[in-house]
Amino acid sequence: MIEDFSAVEVIAAKRDRNELSDAQIDWVISAYTRGVVADEQMSALAMAILLNGMNSREISRWTNAMINSGERMNWSAITRPTADKHSTGGVGDKITLPLAPLVAACGGAVPQLSGRGLAHTGGTLDKLESIPGWRADLSNEEMLKVLQDCGAVICAAGAGLAPADKKLYALRDVTATVEAIPLIASSIMSKKIAEGTSSLVLDVKTGSGAFMHDPAQAAILARTMVELGRNAGVKTRALVTAMDVPLGLTVGNALEVRESVEVLAGGGPSDVVELTLLLAREMIELAGISGKDPEVALKDGSAMDAWRKMISAQGGNPDAALPVAREKNQYFATEAGRMVSMDALKVGVAAWRLGAGRSRQGEKVQAGAGIELHAKPGDDIKAGQLLMTLHTDEPERFPRALEALVGSVSIVAGGEVNRLPLVVERIQ
């Protein structure tokens, strides 16, 4: 292959605030995947993109080039309409777990390729792996069979899907170039478009526990991704939702599975139920399914049936006891009053320090580690009341986890609750 460009020339163009041409983008992604463009060159380009930006044509081309670096999945054998959801990640965000079987129970096919957690945000695969026997790694044939039989599959993306993104994502993680909207948007959307879903609902988190602290930035990211989806022929919508406070009452792998099963059984914390139903209705509508009420599917047990079938199909035992951490510790209120806020980031960092999360790719996580919340913003608190229970297999982790929780809740006598609405913005 003749190399049409030099890496230095492409980096210099973006450094000097010029637009990259389609040919330059195609070349640099292909050459990076082949190892012709070196990691140190791509990281310099990523920093230039982070600081100087890309316009929508560039982002769209960049996304396509990453898709073209690998295979595209094909669900033409599936007769049901495909619908997928992606969350940008947060603390206690277990929504995929009840949502995928719920949409399956309503007649959708949900091919949910998920990831693992990094830092304070959890990963769907880590959560499901706390179920004894459950396997995240499926061949394309196995994936198709689970999807056909159960209406939903949640598994790891194969190595063939957008390999350029896999390589680039690992690089961005160690070079402080994660926080670039063009790179975040193209990373997510290249995988989702290559995955072959015909409709997609994006849950873009905002607040302290999210990538995008600022709702305005989250909305820009959401709009960028919706445009990328549309350009690729995928029906795409986005909700910008709250991640200033952890979702639900549990943070940690097995703890979140337990809470998800409660929701599928018709119970569970109100915010998790509300967001699950909101996203399910968006997915169902976008997939063109009519006459199905997801609230009914939660009450009548059909969503739970889809969950049990899906977990079993991937080797898991839905009736097995979930792992429990060996050690517990308790965190109490030191004053009385109204709980006006709870910092998702601080709670997420504490759960990470307890062993629920990882600091670098490939690190093991503890299935039982994490935090149970016994109160949320809006609750009236007595001095000395139990606020959180901390779980870990390694008690030496407690001091640094408790340190992370300092200032995590504000309790003010007669105070007003200060938090984002669950849905900050809806983009379609």
Add this chain to the structure above:
Amino acid sequence: MIEDFSAVEVIAAKRDRNELSDAQIDWVISAYTRGVVADEQMSALAMAILLNGMNSREISRWTNAMINSGERMNWSAITRPTADKHSTGGVGDKITLPLAPLVAACGGAVPQLSGRGLAHTGGTLDKLESIPGWRADLSNEEMLKVLQDCGAVICAAGAGLAPADKKLYALRDVTATVEAIPLIASSIMSKKIAEGTSSLVLDVKTGSGAFMHDPAQAAILARTMVELGRNAGVKTRALVTAMDVPLGLTVGNALEVRESVEVLAGGGPSDVVELTLLLAREMIELAGISGKDPEVALKDGSAMDAWRKMISAQGGNPDAALPVAREKNQYFATEAGRMVSMDALKVGVAAWRLGAGRSRQGEKVQAGAGIELHAKPGDDIKAGQLLMTLHTDEPERFPRALEALVGSVSIVAGGEVNRLPLVVERIQ
């Protein structure tokens, strides 16, 4: 050693337009030199510095950290005052060759650590290596002996001098992060300060053939370096000088040595003589030498004697015939009139394409390749007059070299010469 920082944290600080602390700078340079900070992390940081800048405290600390990554030279055994010069590089810039022995002849000690050429700019060591037998690589002991015996030494910097800069310079070259004033200034000054000279004159080039095309940018670079020198206790001055037109009448290694020897013999092109004398006077004054006129030292043969002694001391034969390229080609004027301009960059690129320069570090250069100029801006030209002679060992190189020369000279009947003054600005 305990790592006090993470690379991601330091990169993110500069990415977010924060100042780096002294401790962060010390750590990142040391950790990069030790391989703890990876190339892809340093290149992202370099791009963030290029785009977001560093203040003078940061640049000063960065420079010191690079000096501290290696050894410092010590000339306390030398009784003469040490004086050094550095040029940021240009086309036909052979000034170091006559200048070092000239200042030696006036009573200075010139410890001139030089580099090799890259792209269209030539390197002092490449030029001198066209002299049969001459060696650039000297041990510290050999260097001291040549300096003591001859008053000047021109050689390669040893591996022990600012190793962080060596590693970073090679990285910047492939990641489009060369053109950052903080990084250029700290790279040059870390080597010059570690080299241990007590006075330093900087020749900062500006115009098409220089790094810094824009005189205002060149002046900023010059001021930054003068401040770094002062802070380190080195008496430092800078001249911003013209590099819109090639210096002298030769571009290429052996061709430039020949012209330098002409200057040392009391002849040579007027611009080369003028700049050599200007820089010599600055160096002599800064070194505190009085009662010496460098013009006399050129006329009375004492500068030539110092040259011959220095070349011999480094294994070279000053009487040997210089290499001559095997093939020649000629470039003629197609119209009549006044030559109003000559583009240094185009001439430099043509010489590079003839084999006088290299595209990547370590590549061999041709000793005899290059260009002789038979006219300069201000000359009246006849149609068909010979303007340049091109030299190379490989005649297949002529077409692309001639292509680079298209538009290199402007000839306008009755036109006004359009060029920078030799000295654009003097900074002390």
